[in-house]
Amino acid sequence: MAAAAGVELRLLGEWLSPYCIRVKQALAVKGVAGYEYVEEDLEHKSELLLSSNPVHGKVPVLIHRGAPVCESLVIVQYVDEAWAGPAILPSDPYERSRARFWAAYIDDKFFPSWEPFFKSKTAEDRAETFKNAIPAVETLEKALTECSSSEGKPFFGGDSIGYVDVALGGYLAWIKAVDEVAGTSLFDEAKFPRLAAWAERFAAADAVRDASPAVEDIVVFYKKMQAAETGAEH
Amino acid sequence: MEKKSSENATPPVAAPLKLFGSWASSYTHRVQLALRLKGLEFEYVEEDLGNKSDELLRHNPVHKKVPVLVHGGRALPESVIILQYLDDAWPETRPLLPADAFDRALARFWCHFADDKLGPAVGAVFASTGEDQEAAVRQVHENLALLEVELRDGAFRGRRFFGGDEVGLLDVVLGCGSYWLAVFEDVTGVRLVDADAFPRFNAWLRDFEALDEVRETIPAVDRLLEYARGLRHMLLGLAGANAAAPSADAPTTAAAAPSAAAADIAVDI
Numbered sequence: 169m170a171a172a173a174g175v176e177l178r179l180l181g182e183w184l185s186p187y188c189i190r191v192k193q194a195l196a197v198k199g200v201a202g203y204e205y206v207e208e209d210l211e212h213k214s215e216l217l218l219s220s221n222p223v224h225g226k227v228p229v230l231i232h233r234g235a236p237v238c239e240s241l242v243i244v245q246y247v248d249e250a251w252a253g254p255a256i257l258p259s260d261p262y263e264r265s266r267a268r269f270w271a272a273y274i275d276d277k278f279f280p281s282w283e284p285f286f287k288s289k290t291a292e293d294r295a296e297t298f299k300n301a302i303p304a305v306e307t308l309e310k311a312l313t314e315c316s317s318s319e320g321k322p323f324f325g326g327d328s329i330g331y332v333d334v335a336l337g338g339y340l341a342w343i344k345a346v347d348e349v350a351g352t353s354l355f356d357e358a359k360f361p362r363l364a365a366w367a368e369r370f371a372a373a374d375a376v377r378d379a380s381p382a383v384e385d386i387v388v389f390y391k392k393m394q395a396a397e398t399g400a401e402h
Numbered sequence: 403m404e405k406k407s408s409e410n411a412t413p414p415v416a417a418p419l420k421l422f423g424s425w426a427s428s429y430t431h432r433v434q435l436a437l438r439l440k441g442l443e444f445e446y447v448e449e450d451l452g453n454k455s456d457e458l459l460r461h462n463p464v465h466k467k468v469p470v471l472v473h474g475g476r477a478l479p480e481s482v483i484i485l486q487y488l489d490d491a492w493p494e495t496r497p498l499l500p501a502d503a504f505d506r507a508l509a510r511f512w513c514h515f516a517d518d519k520l521g522p523a524v525g526a527v528f529a530s531t532g533e534d535q536e537a538a539v540r541q542v543h544e545n546l547a548l549l550e551v552e553l554r555d556g557a558f559r560g561r562r563f564f565g566g567d568e569v570g571l572l573d574v575v576l577g578c579g580s581y582w583l584a585v586f587e588d589v590t591g592v593r594l595v596d597a598d599a600f601p602r603f604n605a606w607l608r609d610f611e612a613l614d615e616v617r618e619t620i621p622a623v624d625r626l627l628e629y630a631r632g633l634r635h636m637l638l639g640l641a642g643a644n645a646a647a648p649s650a651d652a653p654t655t656a657a658a659a660p661s662a663a664a665a666d667i668a669v670d671i
Contacts, residue, residue: 223515223548235504242510249503261490262412262476268483273464307464 177203178231180217182210183381184389186279187240188228190338194244196375197329198253241271244334257331270311270324271335278304279339282354286346289394294350301354308336309360316362322369329373337370337380344371345386349394412491417474419444422458424451426629429481430469431578431619436485438615439569440495444471482513485571498571508557512549512564513575520545521579527594528586528630529637539592546600549576553602562609569610577610581620582630589630 177200181188195203208217208227220229220236230237230246237246248256257264281304285297315324315332324332343354344367357364370376419437421444423430437444449458449468461470461477471478473491478484489498499506523545526538552558564572583595597604610616620626 223511232504237504237507237511239511239514242507242514245510246503246507249506260412261487262473262478264490265478265483265487268486269480272480272483277464 175204176233178206179203180206180208180214180220180229180231181227182208184342184386185227186338186342188338189341189380190334191228191230191240191243191247192379193329193334193337193376194247194256196379197256197334198247198251200247200251200253240338241275241335244331248331254328255330256325256334258325266315267324267331270308270315270332273307273311274332274335274339278308278336282339282343285350286342288350294352298350298352298354305354305360305363309363312362312366320362323366329370329375333366333370337376340367340371341380341383341386343367344383345390348383348387349390413474413476415491420447420472421445421469422447422449422455422461422472423469424449425621426626427468428579428582432481432574433469433471433484435574435578435615435619436488436498438618439498439574440488440492442488442492442495482517482571482575485574489571496568498565498574500565500570509564509570509572512552512572515545515548516572516576516579520549520576524579524582524586524594527592528582528590528634531638535590535592539594542594543599546595546603550600550603553606563606569613573606573610577607577616578620580607581611581623581626583607585623585626585630588627589634 179188179191179195181191192205195201206214206216208214210227213225216231217227217229218225220231221227221238224238226238228238228240228243230243232246232250237243244256257267282301285294285301288294288297311332312324316322316326321327323329324336329337347353355363355367371380419442421430421433421437423433423446425448434446447455447457449455451468454466458468458470459466461472462479465479467479469479469481469484471484471487473487478487485498499509520542523538523541527535527542530538553561558564561567563569564576569577586592587594595604595607611620
């Protein structure tokens with residue numbers, strides 16, 4: 169069921185949005201190519217976006233044969249189920265539940281605990297908010313150990329990139345960009361060796377490289393954002 | 403394919419099921435209802451949310467919440483995740499999710515809407531007064547209107563239940579929570595689910611609540627009313643000395659952890 173070029177499959181997105189990045193990563197992992205990508209201006213949302221996602225009006229939206237799928241993790245699961253290709257979710261029911269659990273944790277706990285750090289402007293604020301982001305990172309380090317087992321497999325998905333990997337992976341370029349500007353290291357190699365190794369391997373994977381924005385581009389945007397004193401909605 | 407028999411693999415389906423829950427928690431009800439729909443036997447453990455058991459905390463160290471389903475020693479927290487697990491582990495028995503990938507995506511989208519938007523809005527109505535409450539009520543109405551549109555013209559048009567002729571995942575998720583609407587209306591005096599404004603939603607809820615398995619699962623409305631009244635008094639810090647005397651089950655929960663209990667009703671999993 170290969171996607172034909174253009175209209176058969178369309179992704180409405182925004183290049184900076186971690187939720188759009190993770191969908192692109194998932195499509196790449198699954199081997200789905202030839203879709204049309206539409207960059208949305210979130211200040212001037214297209215009619216197509218607003219009519220495809222009337223409930224939230226947000227990106228990403230995947231439009232498959234005219235039918236829209238909304239919410240990034242819902243999209244990732246849809247991609248996994250609607251196309252043949254490497255499995256994103258594991259096949260074992262209990263492992264699937266763990267994957268869903270950690271993906272939800274990443275969005276509901278990890279990101280909200282990191283967000284204040286991302287929004288901080290002064291060194292003082294940054295010190296405080298960075299410290300507050302650490303407990304969730306500790307939890308993720310343990311999660312990676314649980315998912316990858318004693319055999320020390322590279323990804324949350326085991327030998328290959330899976331659901332939790334793209335869940336966290338959508339944020340990775342942002343995490344690195346903010347670390348660069350703030351002079352910090354969230355997935356510090358000494359404190360969180362498995363996450364640090366994961367971040368390196370994940371970023372180096374072909375599927376990810378092509379689907380993710382360059383950290384330098386985000387750094388430029390982030391610096392402008394901080395200077396302008398506007399909050400970013402992503 | 404080499405597959406280690408790891409701590410992570412699913413136990414055999416015949417392994418025992420044990421559910422840790424709270425009698426007033428709609429998230430717990432979702433799991434109880436799903437287990438009953440699938441005809442699965444389970445042991446139930448009532449947790450005192452103001453004094454959680456060591457066993458619960460061991461099974462859900464990250465969130466420390468109910469419900470948690472333990473299957474052959476493996477712990478599953480988070481109600482929507484548990485429901486999907488039941489389908490994955492018992493695929494032949496009364497599936498909760500539809501077969502088609504797009505329909506599954508729709509069900510998941512609206513489940514997330516229920517927990518991310520509708521639930522918190524209803525909780526906000528319950529926890530507030532005056533202008534704040536009016537704003538929260540408007541939010542609830544906007545959310546219900548979105549569902550009404552889907553039932554009338556959209557993805558779920560013409561269906562008796564969101565799952566079709568029979569209840570599915572979204573019915574369980576929305577339904578176990580929606581019974582609070584009438585309770586909150588009674589306790590707060592605010593109109594939430596006008597039958598004229600939301601005819602199809604009302605019809606669905608009525609049909610849902612009439613099902614045998616649902617009636618087995620949802621507590622009697624007078625218990626819910628009593629619980630909600632006690633909770634509202636706590637939340638608003640009203641002089642509640644002459645509120646209806648809480649039942650034996652309610653006091654420790656409501657007294658010891660009012661915000662946690664309120665959170666467990668509608669807002670938090």
